[in-house]
């Protein structure tokens with residue numbers, strides 16, 4: 401299992417993003433971690449090796465990424481996977497058939513699908529609760545509960561969960577449950593769940609960490625030695641590992657993560673404010689808005705609000721008119737890249753969530769989600785302006 405370099409902890413987040421977990425290459429002095437594009441390693445003698453035997457088990461490029469992200473989250477260990485969902489699946493495989501998981505009802509649609517359609521079939525039991533009320537966790541805990549899994553802010557309704565309160569309820573429950581947070585939306589730049597009492601943090605590195613929409617990956621970080629050991633075992637035993645090039649792309653992307661997040665946040669705030677004042681927009685969901693019902697929690701728990709905004713257009717036809725008219729905001733799944741994206745959660749990212757549950761959360765056919773990139777914010781506003789014009793007059 402990959403352990404961080406303790407010396408990196410003396411540095412601030414911007415420095416960690418660039419340097420943590422990395423050293424100049426021993427053979428050449430190359431300042432950038434090489435892409436160790438190999439499946440195996442030559443052993444000098446039978447039973448002897450340099451810590452690397454086979455690349456599913458360990459790869460030096462992957463090691464550097466694992467140390468880097470773990471250090472950003474103030475964790476001791478990182479375990480990288482082939483996708484965000486593979487990381488979530490590995491975390492759930494810490495459990496055994498018959499165990500019970502409490503999950504936020506408004507998680508990413510693919511996470512919901514993995515739980516209900518794959519791991520539910522294999523014997524795990526799930527309860528989905530509204531994490532805005534931490535007391536829901538206490539009410540849902542049973543003697544079989546072994547995990548509480550949440551996202552905050554949630555995708556795409558921008559609900560927040562009080563991390564410290566949920567950590568307390570989880571601990572006070574039956575004392576045996578892991579508290580897991582998917583920190584993909586906020587990133588360690590704006591929120592560090594382990595510092596608030598979480599046991600494990602999951603990321604889709606595909607999103608903000610990589611930031612350039614050119615790879616798919618995931619990672620779990622934790623300071624729990626035993627859980628890290630089991631996750632490293634699962635990484636090798638189940639084999640959903642990321643390739644070295646993808647690890648390298650994530651590692652390179654992370655070097656500018658703090659810088660990018662500051663711009664996503666600045667442009668996100670500006671565009672959310674602007675959308676609130678637009679006559680064609682019925683409702684804006686963004687934790688940075690003073691009238692967001694959990695704005696006070698957002699200010700207390702987060703160091704920025706980021707670039708994810710959802711807004712209600714009132715009908716599928718009006719949402720469609722906007723989604724199909726933007727030029728800079730590309731109509732595409734995913735989020736967190738330098739380029740702006742627009743999406744329709746009910747038809748795209750959350751199509752696998754049952755319609756009843758979608759409706760009860762306000763995830764309607766009129767809802768549009770944008771991932772605000774780091775282009776010139778004036779251009780982004782102008783693009784939305786001309787697209788919203790298309791919705792005028794549509795019912």
Ligand code: PLP
Nearest residue numbers: 483484485508555584604606617
């Ligand atoms: N977590 C969140 C919050 C996501 O938005 C996504 C994907 O959109 C995932 C996890 C899954 O990540 P991946 O697509 O890398 O499997």
